Every structure is written in C-alpha cells, then in structure tokens.
Amino acid sequence: MNRELDLATLFYSLKKRILLLLLLTVIGGVAAGVITMQMIPSKYTAYTTIYVYNNVERQEVTISDINMSVKLVNTYILILKSNIALSKIASQSNLGYTAEQLNGMIGAVQMNDTELFKVNVTAFDPEHARLIAEAITDVLPAEILRVVKAGFVEIIDYPQQNPPRTSPNLIRNTVLGAAQGLLLAVALVLANLLMDKTIKNKNELSRAFDYPVLGAIPALKQSKRRTVDTY
Numbered sequence: 001m002n003r004e005l006d007l008a009t010l011f012y013s014l015k016k017r018i019l020l021l022l023l024l025t026v027i028g029g030v031a032a033g034v035i036t037m038q039m040i041p042s043k044y045t046a047y048t049t050i051y052v053y054n055n056v057e058r059q060e061v062t063i064s065d066i067n068m069s070v071k072l073v074n075t076y077i078l079i080l081k082s083n084i085a086l087s088k089i090a091s092q093s094n095l096g097y098t099a100e101q102l103n104g105m106i107g108a109v110q111m112n113d114t115e116l117f118k119v120n121v122t123a124f125d126p127e128h129a130r131l132i133a134e135a136i137t138d139v140l141p142a143e144i145l146r147v148v149k150a151g152f153v154e155i156i157d158y159p160q161q162n163p164p165r166t167s168p169n170l171i172r173n174t175v176l177g178a179a180q181g182l183l184l185a186v187a188l189v190l191a192n193l194l195m196d197k198t199i200k201n202k203n204e205l206s207r208a209f210d211y212p213v214l215g216a217i218p219a220l221k222q223s224k225r226r227t228v229d230t231y
Contacts, residue, residue: 013193014186021185028181033174043167044126046133049157050140052076052115069115076144076153077108077117080136085143092135095128102132116156126163133159 014021052069079085086099086106097105107120119136123129137155144153 010190010193013189017185017189020189021182024181024185024188025178026181028184029174029178032177032180033170035177036168036170036173040168041124042165043122043124044129044163045120045122045166046126046129046159046163047118047120047157048133048137048155048159049111049116049118050076050137051154051156052117053152053154070110070113072148073110073115073117075148076140077110079144079147080108080119080140081106085139088139088143089132089135092139093128093132095131097132105129105132106136121159122166126165129163130159130161133163 052072081103083099086102089106090097090099090102105122107122108117109120110117119133121129121133121136123132137158141153
C-alpha cells in the first residue's frame, strides 16, 4: 500500500520519535565541533585599508575628482593582483611564497562604492599574514605609479600586529552540523513512515480495500496518549 502522508501524520510520527531527533541533532553538532577544532587548520587574516585619490594637490577636490578616484579603485585592485606586483610582494615579504600562492592568499574589495578599498591577506601563520600585508603597503603605491602614471594611494589602516583567527568558524560549523543531524533524523522518520505497511486508521483501511468502513471497535484502554482504533 502506498501511503499518502499528511502533515498531521508526519507531525505525530516526529513527536513520537523526539528523542531520536534530539539525539542526532546533538551528535551532528558535537561531531562538527570536534572536526572543526581538531581537524581543520586555523587561518588568520591581516588587512590594510587604502585610500585612492586623483587630485595630487588635494586642494579644492571636486565631484569629478571623487568619481575618478572611485573608478580608479578597480584598476588598482587589478594591478595588485597582477603577476609582476605579486612577484615584488613575494620578494619583499621574503617568506618563500610564489606569486601564484600569494594570489590565492590575497583578496581586495572596494568599500561601499567609495575611494577606499580593503586588502585582506589570509594565511595559516598569523605572522606571515601580517608580513605579506606590510609588503603590500610598501610595494603597491610605487607599482601603481609605475603602471598608471596618474593617481595615488594613501594607507589608512596598516596591518595589525596580531591578526585574528578568521577560519574555521566553530559556532557556524557546529550549528550546521546540528542542522544536518536534525535533517537526517527527519529523513529517517519519513522513510520509516513510508515503508510502514500497517494500517493506522479507518481512512487508510478504506483506501486500501476500496470498501466503506461499517464500524469500528474503539480501544478500551484509556491513557493520555492518542488512542488508535482496531479493526
């Protein structure tokens, strides 16, 4: 018999197996937390904030100057990610990284469509992240001037001395693990319900044999739990 599930039946089945739901939720959360702490290596991120300006004199700055600076931000980010600039940063930091490796460690993003952009350096060693970020502040201004021949940058925020750990996120991973455990428990209950061939109520009996139910014998045992008719 193919059972047609309704929300009431599913809710009742989940309620009966509340301990299974809680158990798998806790197991999923704990497992994700342990894996995060013991098996996933930590990463640290150092950042620097850079201001772009187009007017060299920086006097009587006009809207046109600001708009030009905003447009230059993306150009400067592309210069930062160029192979030549990354090679110079690798040489300046002197940590043994290649330009290709630095390309995967360095990210840059414009801040709210302004003349500012933030450069992030993520590494397994916090000291390496800081030193690479400092190398960027040393190399990038000269490299921009060499390529563009116009416009300048000014460092707003220099890399912090002790970059914070940014990955992995223990709380997020634990919550995701708990959610996956809960979904697994719900899937198991649903699969068990679909595979159960026993008849639970008179509606299922009528659908199974295509005959009307003439009568039912109520369960005589009284309890606070839901009573099930026998046929």
